[in-house]
């Protein structure tokens with residue numbers, strides 16, 4: 001647990017810089033256990049390449065469905081220190097938005113463009129209050145030599161246009177913190193950030209744990225209140241309204257747990273609708 005002073009310091013850093021770093025947030029032994037288990041899942045579940053797909057088309061393996069795949073991951077989203085800071089930043093009853101492993105391939109020019117995680121949230125920047133935060137759990141070393149996450153301090157308060165501008169001076173202020181396994185990088189979704197090239201010979205693994213404010217939700221929880229057997233009989237448009245569809249292709253419609261390839265240059269095609277088979 002963090003002291004009240006520590007919570008306030010992390011909250012102030014997120015407000016001011018858009019991110020904070022929780023050092024020694026989890027034991028190196030846990031990092032090793034996460035790495036071992038994710039690599040096993042990758043080996044056992046990685047989706048085969050499609051007919052027109054090449055291995056080099058992908059930048060990393062994403063492992064989704066961790067909560068169903070192993071109890072080992074159950075106490076990741078509920079980490080007490082992260083939740084203390086999120087209570088302060090996002091307010092009560094924040095929700096888990098997504099949770100997956102990101103295993104960046106070695107020796108690859110895979111640089112991911114800087115981006116905010118809430119680009120499709122249709123409210124003006126800077127947001128009056130943060131809408132979501134991502135906790136990046138550092139499982140293997142993150143630094144310039146391994147493709148560690150880059151962040152542009154203070155960019156959560158700047159317009160989206162900055163990303164498309166030629167303002168090399170401002171964009172050049174992007175930093176790539178040197179983070180040891182056991183560290184958590186916690187940032188406002190509005191912050192410009194991104195993975196980087198991984199010039200090393202090793203895979204770079206992080207757990208991406210993303211949350212959003214509690215008020216981003218339908219008033220009625222349709223997934224709980226209407227059994228899936230009944231949803232199957234509904235017309236497609238009605239199912240879409242209940243949430244069985246992505247938003248502009250964003251959001252994982254396919255809830256299948258396991259590992260799949262993703263590319264930073266061309267996002268892997270996702271089903272716009274959840275299969276109700």
Ligand SMILES: O=C(O)CCC(=O)C(=O)O
Nearest residue numbers: 102148149193194195196
């Ligand atoms: O893997 C990273 O370092 C960052 C990943 C990221 O920002 C994303 O997938 O949106």
